[in-house]
Amino acid sequence: MSQRIDFAGSARPTVGVEWEFALVDPVTRDLSNEAAAVIDEIGETPHVHKELLRNTVEVVTGICDNAGEAMDDLRGTLGTTRRIVEARGMELFCAGTHPFANWSAAQLTDAPRYAELIKRTQWWGRQMLIWGVHVHVGVSSAHKVMPIITSLLNHYPHLLALSASSPYWAGHDTGYASNRAMMFQQLPTAGLPFHFQKWSHFERFVADQKKTGIIDHMNEIRWDIRPSPHLGTVEVRIFDGVSNIDELGALVALTHCLIVDLDRRLDAGEQLPTMPPWHVQENKWRAARYGLDAVIILDADSNERLVTEDLDEVLNRLEPVAASLGCSDELAAVSSIARGGASYQRQRRVAEDNDGDLRAVVDALVGELVL
DSSP, rough: OOOOOHHHOSSSSSEEEEEEEEOOOOOOOOOOOHHHHHHHHHHHHHEEOOSSSSSEEEOOOOOBBSSHHHHHHHHHHHHHHHHHHHHTOOOOSSSSOOOOGGGGGOOBOOOOOHHHHHHHHHHHTTTOOOOEEEEEEOOOOOOHHHHHHHGGGGGGHHHHHHHHHHHHHTTTTOSSSSSHHHHTSTTTTSSOOOOOHHHHHHHHHHHHHHHSOSSGGGGGGGGGEEETTTTTEEEEEBBBBOOOOHHHHHHHHHHHHHHHHHHHHHHHOOOOOOOOOOHHHHHHHHHHHEEEEEEEEOOOTTEEEEEHHHHHHHHHHHHHHHHTTOOHHHHHHHHHHHHOOOHHHHHHHHHHHHHTOOOHHHHHHHHHHOO
């Protein structure tokens, strides 16, 4: 028997961003487990949070109306955070994984929910030396949430390929654009969401998860796209860590526009397009493996296309949505990621130019964070 889950609902299509950063030593370029001291110095704030590992701080926006406003919000918080980090002899770094750090050296944040996660998941939980970006978009009503999530999965490979920034793991090139995507799905409640069409189906799922002891709280559902009922949002968790604010603004605008477009199409009475789960799963793997060179499955009829070619069409279609949201410039910047190369491609170029020295890759990523 399911239990009612109230969805707060958003009066307007707001956007919010959670951006995870690692702390690195400026000399060794390895990770530093000093996040607790940084957060203590910053003090109590809703805009800087601790995470699973003591090498990580998360910077969070307030409720914003568009990508540009969210980026301005992040600049303000990051300016303060970076000054404190640098005064303590460290630097901020963001990518899906660190090029050479070893997971065994990472220390856990002291919190009951993190201890329980590791107790349950053991080796795979300890492997989560990964960083990402989460984007929340406000949705007005619960009945829209599951159709939007299921249809948004059609654009999963676009979002992952653009943000892919984790080609390395423990000093080795994995051959993947996003090794993080493959790592994170090993947790028992992570990975792709189920293809629900009704809110009641989600309520029943949560009730089953709680009754069988799989979760105690909804935030333990770690899907790549999930509802956030208390905030009234759809939360997109597909992205690898993003190294710089310009790319982040572009990705946030694209996410915002995609969800608002689906929301408006529901209001117009449209049946949103979906694909079979096996196509969605294959697209996730192709984007993780090949990044912007992935040939993706487009629809239930199994048609295929290079992801960057399809992206051009998607961006053109979303231009009026971006204009209405005030994020046209940020949406247009998505094309520059595809043209100039995603982070995983830039990292490999830096490594090649420096005889495989992965410390140079960290240098480059740290240098990209210009506020």
